[in-house]
Amino acid sequence: MTHSFDYDSSSYNKAVIDVEDYGAKGDGSDDSEAFEKAWRVACSSSKPVTFMVANDKKYKLKPLTFQGPCKSNIKLMIEGSIEASSDRSDWDGKNQRHWLLFNEINDLEVGGGGTIDGNGNIWWQNSCKIKTSLPCRDAPTAMTFSKCKSLKVNDLSIRNSQQIHVSFERCNNVHASQLSISSPESSPNTDGIHVTGTQNINITNCVIQTGDDCISIVGGSQGVKAMSITCGPGHGISIGSLGSDNSEDYVSDVMVDTATLTGTTNGVRIKTWQGGSGYARHIIFQNINMKNVENPIIIDQNYCDSKKACNQQKSAVEVSNILYKNIKGTSASEIAIGFECSKSVPCHDIVLQDINLVKEGGGIAKSSCKNVEWTKKAQALPEPCDANY
Known part of the structure; x- marks a missing residue:
């Protein structure tokens, strides 16, 4: 996160951090900066916080890292929709493997019944498995949880990821449940749930329809x-x-x-x-x-x-x-x-x-x-x- 923000220190004591209070519009414009600002406040809170993404709107995001460790527990409630930028150049100079990265966060809970849309069609069209003349290159995972402990991810719809939909990497004590994961059968390398270097993970009651x-x-x-x-x-x-x-x-x-x-x-x-x-x-x-x-x-x-x-x-x-x-x-x-x-x-x-x-x-x-x-x-x-x- 490279932006510098000024915000009222009293925000630290709020139990709910709503992205719209930090400038998110949900109108098709880029809301990445607002999400960054809201996350910094939530992660710095000394008491448990609900990070709220309200319903009935679609928030567009460029590649974004939700970085820990945080001072207290965070519950990320995604009731609306989050959609990836359709501009592949937004990943230029950045790690091509991630869209939404949750890194080194303990006691995180993610849910809310909303939708995570990777907007993957432009990536599939330019995959070497679709166009064999093209060089093979990484494409983003929609949601990556890296080095997280005591993690809960439940009640979400994740669809049309650029590549893998949800990846758990070097995590410990994970509960993932009630996930609906979908992308076209023809979409390349779109694994539903990927588990690597992870200890003690339960995956339950999930419906998965993908191209991998x-x-x-x-x-x-x-x-x-x-x-x-x-x-x-x-x-x-x-x-x-x-x-x-x-x-x-x-x-x-x-x-x-x-x-x-x-x-x-x-x-x-x-x-x-x-x-x-x-x-x-x-x-x-x-x-x-x-x-x-x-x-x-x-x-x-x-x-x-x-x-x-x-x-x-x-x-x-x-x-x-x-x-x-x-x-x-x-x-x-x-x-x-x-x-x-x-x-x-x-x-x-x-x-x-x-x-x-x-x-x-x-x-x-x-x-x-x-x-x-x-x-x-x-x-x-x-x-x-x-x-x-």
Whole structure:
């Protein structure tokens, strides 16, 4: 925040900080400066504050950082709409990865039933995944929560993000609930909820429709629980991208419980790069309903997001202690269970219990297995295949 403001010190004692009291118009003009000023007052308050974004108006914002630490607890009530600037040059010379960044704030609560609109169409049109002749560049995440502790984010509509919709980065003790997240199926890299380097996070009662993963859980995350999730369209619920750049990485203690996935590219997926090290372990997927999902259950230790083929490497992230329980529904592809594991670091302690997946429209689905040690408990359809060591 670079602006300098004069304000009445008595504002510090107000229990409610309304952005309109600091110059926000909500009329289509840029309200960034007013939000900055209001945040500085709220963050400096010696007692708990409600930061109010009133309803029935749409406030336009350039990239903005809500910086902590703050002196007291803040409740950010977004009852109206916040919309991103449509001018990509507003990010020139700044971090392209963020639109609204909440950094190093403890005991923050964000809610109010309002809308966060990333206005992402102009970014999608200029993505290298849409126009392959263009160089690939970062696009902003709509809402990033970085290094926040004891965080609550609930009852919001987040839509049309430039790239990822909501990202939790190096946070601790997070509750995210009742989020409605949506962007067109064709929008590139628009993950719904992204979790990285975060400990102890609960994600509940969310409806997510995007052009990429509904939920992506990546390196350094531990103690993640996602429950009562409705997903689709999108790329499903994904754990991984571990070991990229031959790095050491980990994810552990994850539970996805009670989810419905409809028409997604993948169902529940674990993906790791060759050449990395570390682990993905103690992961449970249970009580999941698949409807016309292309790859319902998948582990891929040979993930390669590159135009060129990735070279075979000996090292790999270890995938172990994975439970799939009570997963039912239909597969859009013939292969409903696909385990593509590393020859040098095979997947092991993979348990399939009460699985019933058939082909969409009728017929028997199949399994594909490579370098995996699995155990079947109770029913498992399709029948798990040989490991093919």
